[in-house]
Amino acid sequence: MPAIALGHYNLRGDRVTLEKLRDFYLRYVGLTAGPRPLKSFGYWLYAGGRDVLHLSENRPGEVRQTALKTGFDHVAFACTDLPAMLAILQADNIPYRHATVEASPGFATQHQVLFSDPEGNGIELNFVEANI
Structure with a gap:
């Protein structure tokens, strides 16, 4: 299934x-x-x-293994309002990377904002150009 x-x-x-x-x-x-x-x-x-x-x-009694190597890179969220999100990240000095994935057949242009949470877990925020 x-x-x-x-x-x-x-x-x-x-x-x-x-x-x-x-x-x-x-x-x-x-x-x-x-x-x-x-x-x-x-x-x-x-x-x-x-x-x-x-x-x-x-x-x-559980001890988290923080040095454990995994293949996990990030979790991604579909989002709206790219300018507002960038303003918040910039105002609070949160380091991020902004990448653009150009449109291709079947896919709209996407803006990706990538950063990490306080524990180092990767986050990707996806903004489809029509929703910006």
């Missing part, structure tokens, strides 16, 4: 880290905090009415 969509991704950490990540994703990605049906500590962040990022507290 094939996957039909990405449900969410999950980042884990201690409470201080989760709060830092929550605030970062709310401000610099434009996600919104929403309901979370679990009793454990954490946050569910939403885009377009869907939970897309879960922030979960480490389990008791």
Whole structure:
């Protein structure tokens, strides 16, 4: 049975880290905090009415391996209002890279804004030229 969509991704950490990540994703990605049906500590962040990022507290005794090499590079979000997002990143001195992917058959021109969250996870914000 094939996957039909990405449900969410999950980042884990201690409470201080989760709060830092929550605030970062709310401000610099434009996600919104929403309901979370679990009793454990954490946050569910939403885009377009869907939970897309879960922030979960480490389990008791769990130690996160921060030096572990993986193939993970970034998570991408479809966004609108490129000028407003760039203004926020610039005002807060968040380092980013802005790349343009030119239109090709079946694809509109896209503007990509790439940066990292406070834990070093890569983020890509995609702005289709028609939505800028």
